[in-house]
Amino acid sequence: MILVPGLWLWRDPWLQWAAGCAGAIRAAGSQPVWFGYSRRVAWTAFLRPTGGTAAELVRRFLALYDRVRARHGPPSVIAHSFGTYLVTRALSDFEGARLRALILFGSIVSETFDWGTIVARGQVTPARMRNEVGAHAAIVRLAAALRRFGYPYGESGVTGFQLDELSRSVNVRYTGPWLADSALARYCRGVWVPLLRPTHPPRRSVLTLRSRELSRT
Incomplete structure (x- = not known):
């Protein structure tokens, strides 16, 4: 699972x-992967979304996506702000990017x-998407004002996405704790x-199966 942070405001997003x-992802038996970048890079990309820094961040995300997918299949993503x-933007620019699941908040x-x-190209499935509506509403509105x-x-983090009837359930009112809690x-x-989580449990490796067979002999 890839965790994609937003802007550094008061504290490091990590x-x-x-x-x-x-920690919750590890406890569930999965491996989180952090897509980190500095405060300076974040603000430069945010203030110049059509500039080279933002484009480089998208390329870096896609490179990380490729590495994770090569080892584990299509990853799930949690993205903030x-x-x-x-x-x-990565999904729009690269048709080959496919996610197992996607959670957006803020x-x-x-x-x-x-x-x-995006859905028609098979990149995401509405049933495995969730847009948390209401988290960090003030910051979302500030960005939207630009x-x-x-x-x-x-x-969309305040009003939700304008979706058809079949996928409107993607927008869910956030009822969780303060994000720093x-x-x-x-x-x-x-x-x-x-x-x-994957819809099916991961297959055991050949090495694991052979080890168990040897232990019985």
Whole structure:
């Protein structure tokens, strides 16, 4: 599972929310992978979303995606704030990117983002998507206000995405704890991890099977 943070505001995102989620993911038997970047890079990319820094972040995410997919198959992703923009841009730019599941919270992606095309291409499945609505509402609205200056952001983290009837359940009112709260780990374990898990248990490796066979002889 790949964790994609947003902007650094007051604290390192790892300390704010991701560490608790990573612990919950490990406890569930999966391996979290952190897509980290510095405060300077984050703000440069956010303020110049069509510039080279933002494009490089998208390329870095896709490179990480390729490495994870090569080892474990299509990954699940949890993205927050500016991370939601990076992930959806990667899905738009690279048709070959396919996710097992996707959770967005504090999303600054446009409410009219073209999920129809993404779903039609088989990149995500609405049944395995969740957009947490209401988390970090003030920051989401601030990013969305930049649209008047031509920025590609929106307030889907507050209003939800404009989706058809079949996939409207993607938008879910956030009822969890404050994101910096240690209780977020419990929310992640109880709500997010079941959605992010593979639909089938991983197959045992040939090495494991042979080891067990040898132990019986």
